[in-house]
Amino acid sequence: MKIPGSFFEIDLIISNDNLIEFRITKNKEIKYSVNPMDFSEIEYDLQAFLEDNNVFLPKNRFKLVLEKLEIHYLDLAQQQQKLKESQSTSPIISEEQELSFAQRILPTQKILLMGGEGKSSIYQVIFEGKLPHETNTIKPTRGIEKHEISFPSLSSVGSAQQKLLLWDFGSKKQTSDDFKNATLLLFVIDAFDVHNYELFREQLHETISMMKMHGSRPKFLARNQSNIFCFIHKMDRFTNAGDQYKSLVEYFRLNPKTKEKSYGIKFFATSIFDSSIYSAWAKIIEILMPKSSKLNELSNRLKEDLGLYATMIIEKRTGLPIASSKTLLDDNALVGSTNRILLITEKVLPEYELSTLDTLKIETANGILEIRIFEEFYVLIMIYPPHERKISTLEGEIILQEFITDMRKNI
Numbered sequence: 001m002k003i004p005g006s007f008f009e010i011d012l013i014i015s016n017d018n019l020i021e022f023r024i025t026k027n028k029e030i031k032y033s034v035n036p037m038d039f040s041e042i043e044y045d046l047q048a049f050l051e052d053n054n055v056f057l058p059k060n061r062f063k064l065v066l067e068k069l070e071i072h073y074l075d076l077a078q079q080q081q082k083l084k085e086s087q088s089t090s091p092i093i094s095e096e097q098e099l100s101f102a103q104r105i106l107p108t109q110k111i112l113l114m115g116g117e118g119k120s121s122i123y124q125v126i127f128e129g130k131l132p133h134e135t136n137t138i139k140p141t142r143g144i145e146k147h148e149i150s151f152p153s154l155s156s157v158g159s160a161q162q163k164l165l166l167w168d169f170g171s172k173k174q175t176s177d178d179f180k181n182a183t184l185l186l187f188v189i190d191a192f193d194v195h196n197y198e199l200f201r202e203q204l205h206e207t208i209s210m211m212k213m214h215g216s217r218p219k220f221l222a223r224n225q226s227n228i229f230c231f232i233h234k235m236d237r238f239t240n241a242g243d244q245y246k247s248l249v250e251y252f253r254l255n256p257k258t259k260e261k262s263y264g265i266k267f268f269a270t271s272i273f274d275s276s277i278y279s280a281w282a283k284i285i286e287i288l289m290p291k292s293s294k295l296n297e298l299s300n301r302l303k304e305d306l307g308l309y310a311t312m313i314i315e316k317r318t319g320l321p322i323a324s325s326k327t328l329l330d331d332n333a334l335v336g337s338t339n340r341i342l343l344i345t346e347k348v349l350p351e352y353e354l355s356t357l358d359t360l361k362i363e364t365a366n367g368i369l370e371i372r373i374f375e376e377f378y379v380l381i382m383i384y385p386p387h388e389r390k391i392s393t394l395e396g397e398i399i400l401q402e403f404i405t406d407m408r409k410n411i
């Protein structure tokens with residue numbers, strides 16, 4: 001598709017490695033390309049690219065371009081999913097060859113958590129089940145706090161070494177040694193600390209160059225996929241968060257030294273007070289530990305067999321997704337919200353003298369949300385229509401139990 005009033009063309013394709021690729025070309029020469037994580041990334045990148053190249057599109061025209069592009073994107077995403085499914089059910093791959101989710105997780109990933117205020121809170125909310133307001137009393141981090149997070153595996157002893165090493169930086173000045181073997185950088189910007197923007201921006205770009213020099217980009221990452229993430233954090237403190245975020249991304253993308261825009265940085269607007277922090281983390285985890293196509297397929301079958309709106313499996317302690325059915329709902333928002341419900345529910349149960357949570361059902365006029373905990377670490381989320389009661393019949397229960405057994409085999 002041509003960009004009106006310019007020589008640039010934009011295109012979306014599925015590449016040989018079954019990834020969606022977004023390209024901007026001029027006279028057939030590639031000027032920019034990326035494997036986007038979702039459509040919003042394309043929107044930001046395209047806007048920034050056009051501004052950089054002094055192409056000014058009126059707002060409504062830009063919107064039209066985006067609308068067309070999004071239709072194409074959704075179409076490709078569907079094709080991509082079909083392709084994945086056909087590969088995972090292909091008879092050429094035997095059961096033994098289809099690796100379990102746990103085995104496909106790469107052994108160890110070292111994540112550096114650096115930058116401005118909010119780091120330890122983010123860690124504790126995501127990985128330690130703290131409620132947002134409980135972070136008020138966190139003490140300043142001394143030196144570096146090194147956390148080791150193991151992802152439990154239900155099926156095999158041999159895959160016990162799937163770990164995230166998360167280094168939470170405190171007062172200590174970072175050295176090149178800290179970056180050794182680091183596979184992902186997560187830089188936090190305290191968006192409410194307006195007076196320090198300039199300093200944060202310098203630090204961000206310096207840290208990125210250290211990461212590029214001394215860190216190690218995981219080899220399995222898609223060609224154009226970034227391992228540098230930046231959370232524009234504490235967004236709950238703005239009333240006009242959307243506009244504010246856009247201008248902050250523009251500001252922080254620019255490297256003050258080279259005056260160049262770093263497109264490689266993946267920005268997220270985050271706050272520990274809503275589900276945005278889970279959405280952002282879910283994206284990071286998805287890159288480091290791709291969801292299993294086999295498990296997605298099982299989720300999809302369950303959804304169809306029981307007539308549900310959506311099914312999803314999340315890992316309980318982190319609240320991060322492992323598998324989901326195809327759905328129109330935003331997976332990541334679903335994950336964050338469910339986790340918040342779980343956390344709060346579990347904290348109040350003792351007050352009712354009730355034991356551990358097993359099933360939670362929320363009924364509304366237009367649908368039902370059911371959460372079931374299976375094994376110690378996994379949560380099954382189901383959303384279904386109010387009158388669809390196959391799930392509460394004996395047949396429904398059998399289907400559900402079969403699904404859980406299959407899940408266990410594959411996790």
Ligand SMILES: Nc1nc2c(ncn2[C@@H]2O[C@H](COP(=O)(O)OP(=O)(O)O)[C@@H](O)[C@H]2O)c(=O)[nH]1
Pocket residue numbers: 115116117118119120121122132135136137138139140141233234235236237270271272273
């Ligand atoms: N409003 C708001 N405050 C936050 C958020 N995240 C963290 N904080 C607060 O920021 C303060 C410092 O957090 P901390 O995690 O210790 O920062 P660190 O020094 O980067 O580890 C704490 O009082 C947190 O409650 C957020 O998303 N929104």
Ligand SMILES: [Mg+2]
Pocket residue numbers: 119120121139140141168169170
């Ligand atoms: Mg800290």
